[in-house]
Each structure stands twice: as structure tokens, then as C-alpha cells.
Amino acid sequence: MMRADSTSSKSIPDAIEQSGYALVQSFLDPAVVAALAQACRDDNATGKLSSAAIGHGDARRLRSDIRGDRTRWFDEAESTLAQSSYWTAMHSLRVRLNRRLMLGLDELEAHYALYAPGARYARHRDAFCDDDARVLSSVLYLNSEWRTDDGGALRLYLTDSVEKYLDIYPEAGTLVLFLSADFEHEVLPATRDRLSIAGWFRRRA
Ligand code: OGA
Ligand code: MN
Secondary structure, X not given: OEOOOXXXXXXXXXXXXXXXXXXXOOOOOHHHHHHHHHHHHHHHHOOOXXXXXXXXXXXXXXXXXXXXXXXXEOOHHHOXXXXXXXHHHHHHHHHHHHHHHOOOOOEEEEEEEEEOOOOOEEEEOOXXXXXXXXXXXXXXXXXXXXXXXXXXXXXXXXXXXXXXXXXXXXXXXXXXXXXXXXXXXXXXXXOOOEEEEEEEEEOOO
């Protein structure tokens, strides 16, 4: 396993240009991250999360052995204060990335994801082969005091000839970004609930 070097929020475009991914700690204010985590837990307790599917169109199906998280899509128009902070930070990141890298990122779609203990997401890529609208994947983690032996790493496979990967632990405030078409990745099972916001910067069709 490789060590993941975290970058400052300012150098995200450089990191993506150089390696196709970026890792940032403390991306949002800890109070905002805590409020997002609480809202995700509340949504779970009130039955607002639903089992996530794999594939799309006719091939869309539930396979909890492959993908075990429960999700709720964000609606920007109905944002809580904490969600607005998330959108604001992500939109300003989008503008900076477009200026520097000409990625043509037009919009963001995002959902809460909760992986209960034992749930996983098998190795996959985020861009669908018949639809390259997803350009850049992001995950913001919401779990305070995550320990390595809690498991639940995001395993990001690097695109070298030799198989190399990074294990990124889902500690509150950590943001990971990677080019959707280029990186296979998987979510390893954890021993406790694992909360996050997955977001995809998209190009309009
Ligand atoms: C996904 C995904 C990674 C993570 O939702 O497509 O790969 O670390 N999530 O939660
Ligand atoms: Mn993914």
C-alpha cells in the first residue's frame, strides 16, 4: 500500500493535474461536518435512506453483496444550513478547477451514503461506459475518531502498470477527489457505521 499525501485545499487543482486525484483533510469546518453527520443519521433513523442500486437504465438492480450502502440524494433547493455550506464549498472548488484545468464541470450531484457494519462496495469505476457525464468523483467523510482497525477504507487503485493502491480512511472532514473514468476503487467493510457524502462533478450532455 502507498501512503496517501494530503494536500492543502489550495493545491487541489495541482494534485489533480499531476496525479488525477487529490486528498484533503479538514475540507469543511468541523461543526458543519458534525451537522452533516447528524442529519445523515437522522435521515437513516426516519427511513429516508434507500438501498443503492448498481448499473443504470435497464441494467439497474439491487445487489447488496456488491454494493451495500444506503443513500439519499441532495436537493440543492431544499438544503439545510450545513448542506448549503457543502454546496458552496463544492461549487467554488468547481469554478477553480474549471479555471485551472478546463475540465468543463457544469454541475454537481451528491448523496449521503451510510454503510452499516459489514457493508461494502466492490471494485468499480464511477463513469458508466455509455455515459461519460461524470468527470470528477468526490467523497467527503463524516466520521469522527475513525481508527484504522475500524476498517472501511476507500481503496483507490492507481493507474500504473504494477498494481498499487491507496487506502483512505473515512475520517470526518477528509475529502477525496479523483477522475471518474480513470480510477477503479472499492469500499472495504467496516466494523461501525460509515457516513459520507459522495458527489460527482458532471459535464452536461
Ligand atoms: C461510490 C463510492 C466511495 C466511498 O459511491 O461510488 O465509490 O469511499 N464511494 O464511499
Ligand atoms: Mn465509486
